[in-house]
Amino acid sequence: MRIDPWSSSQFDDYTRLRDEFGIEEFNFPDLPNPHRLFRRGVIFGHRGFQLIMDAIKFNKPWCILTGLAPSGKMHIGHKMTIDQVLYFQSIGAEVFLAVADIEALGVRGMPLEKGREIAINEYMLNYIALGLKPEKCQIYFQSKREAVKDLAYLMGNKTNWSEMRAIYGFTDSTNMTHVFAPLVQVGDILHVQLEKYGGPRPTLVPVGVDQDPHMRLTRNLAFSFRIFNVTETKDGKIGIFVKPDDRVDELLDQAESIVKTQGYADYKKIPNYKALYLDGAVKEDISKIDEALIPVERRYGGYGFFSPASTYHRFMSGLTSGKMSSSAGAEASIFLSDAPEVGAKKVMTAKTGGGVSKEDHMKNGGKPNECTVFEMLLYHFLDDDNELDRIYNDCKSGSWFCGSCKKLVSEKVFEFLKELHDKREHAKEVLDQYIRDD
Numbered sequence: 096m097r098i099d100p101w102s103s104s105q106f107d108d109y110t111r112l113r114d115e116f117g118i119e120e121f122n123f124p125d126l127p128n129p130h131r132l133f134r135r136g137v138i139f140g141h142r143g144f145q146l147i148m149d150a151i152k153f154n155k156p157w158c159i160l161t162g163l164a165p166s167g168k169m170h171i172g173h174k175m176t177i178d179q180v181l182y183f184q185s186i187g188a189e190v191f192l193a194v195a196d197i198e199a200l201g202v203r204g205m206p207l208e209k210g211r212e213i214a215i216n217e218y219m220l221n222y223i224a225l226g227l228k229p230e231k232c233q234i235y236f237q238s239k240r241e242a243v244k245d246l247a248y249l250m251g252n253k254t255n256w257s258e259m260r261a262i263y264g265f266t267d268s269t270n271m272t273h274v275f276a277p278l279v280q281v282g283d284i285l286h287v288q289l290e291k292y293g294g295p296r297p298t299l300v301p302v303g304v305d306q307d308p309h310m311r312l313t314r315n316l317a318f319s320f321r322i323f324n325v326t327e328t329k330d331g332k333i334g335i336f337v338k339p340d341d342r343v344d345e346l347l348d349q350a351e352s353i354v355k356t357q358g359y360a361d362y363k364k365i366p367n368y369k370a371l372y373l374d375g376a377v378k379e380d381i382s383k384i385d386e387a388l389i390p391v392e393r394r395y396g397g398y399g400f401f402s403p404a405s406t407y408h409r410f411m412s413g414l415t416s417g418k419m420s421s422s423a424g425a426e427a428s429i430f431l432s433d434a435p436e437v438g439a440k441k442v443m444t445a446k447t448g449g450g451v452s453k454e455d456h457m458k459n460g461g462k463p464n465e466c467t468v469f470e471m472l473l474y475h476f477l478d479d480d481n482e483l484d485r486i487y488n489d490c491k492s493g494s495w496f497c498g499s500c501k502k503l504v505s506e507k508v509f510e511f512l513k514e515l516h517d518k519r520e521h522a523k524e525v526l527d528q529y530i531r532d533d
């Protein structure tokens with residue numbers, strides 16, 4: 096099985112996906128005031144989120160970065176990543192938003208200028224209208240940011256063609272801008288840890304699971320550029336290993352002084368193995384030790400990247416069938432630019448999990464788990480968990496009917512789109528506060 100970030104495949108079995116690709120189950124009950132997407136298991140998986148959790152807990156700087164390929168219209172499925180951004184911004188994260196105009200050019204032949212226009216009108220204005228704050232926040236374009244492109248070239252130097260083909264299924268006829276696009280995305284994700292953009296710190300990338308191949312590539316490359324490797328050995332010891340072959344003694348001395356200040360007294364330095372073994376350390380100490388070594392790496396000319404973390408959300412179903420996507424046809428998606436009446440009407444014709452007749456529904460109940468209208472409440476339009484439970488149970492028991500449910504959701508969609516429209520008008524005036532081209 097391979098995940099293709101550029102096809103619009105449906106993923107039904109998220110547990111299997113998680114197991115197959117080594118994505119971990121998202122289970123962080125300590126998140127402060129968790130957003131409904133977390134409370135309701137819509138965010139089903141993660142890589143490396145513990146680093147972010149610790150940063151939140153101990154009030155350390157961290158940032159969130161995500162990106163958008165400006166190709167079609169923004170729909171409420173896209174809203175899930177920005178909802179996470181807004182939530183994390185509200186608890187102190189710094190925000191970076193990448194406009195993937197190089198990717199759109201490579202994958203869809205979208206001219207850069209057109210990409211810019213779509214990004215602004217379809218995405219950014221909506222992000223701002225949804226509540227994105229300008230403080231500690233920047234939106235940038237891949238094609239304009241030197242640091243991103245430079246990193247992409249550098250990362251390309253440690254990536255070969257057979258690896259790219261294996262991950263992405265590229266063929267002889269794939270165009271080179273497309274081939275380069277994943278490396279630009281790696282540049283997006285890692286450049287925020289360059290000095291100019293705030294230096295090494297934990298970075299969270301909230302995405303749909305279709306983006307996981309990019310995360311695997313990025314995490315591997317971030318690690319490739321590290322000087323030290325802190326890991327558990329086969330016999331259960333924690334070791335710090337020096338990766339390069341030069342200045343090994345010096346680097347081990349540096350590591351030694353770090354572990355001493357961290358209070359480890361029992362350790363063995365074995366220069367022949369380019370290693371320092373810690374007797375008193377356990378697996379849970381690894382990230383703390385690793386973090387403490389980052390400043391050393393920076394002094395030695397390394398990047399000292401923290402491995403970027405990711406969260407994965409489920410995809411919304413299309414209102415008529417399939418996955419909600421810009422290409423699935425206008426009836427399948429609620430676009431943020433839909434007129435309120437249009438959005439409201441789409442709800443009225445959406446596929447539900449109701450019985451085939453009123454009698455059937457009363458007798459056998461509905462299937463909220465297979466209902467696109469219920470999904471809208473679950474993901475976006477009903478924040479009250481008790482109320483959601485009530486609707487779920489009443490639907491299942493057959494006492495709550497599709498007609499009333501659609502009416503309720505359609506009114507909510509109408510209100511939401513109407514308010515958003517007004518806020519978008521205001522967003523145009525403040526847009527400049529968000530965009531940063533350098």
Ligand code: TRP
Binds near residue numbers: 162163164300301306
């Ligand atoms: N590839 C992403 C998409 O198709 C867009 C993207 C570009 C992105 N750079 C990113 C996503 C960095 C997350 C992080 O939607």
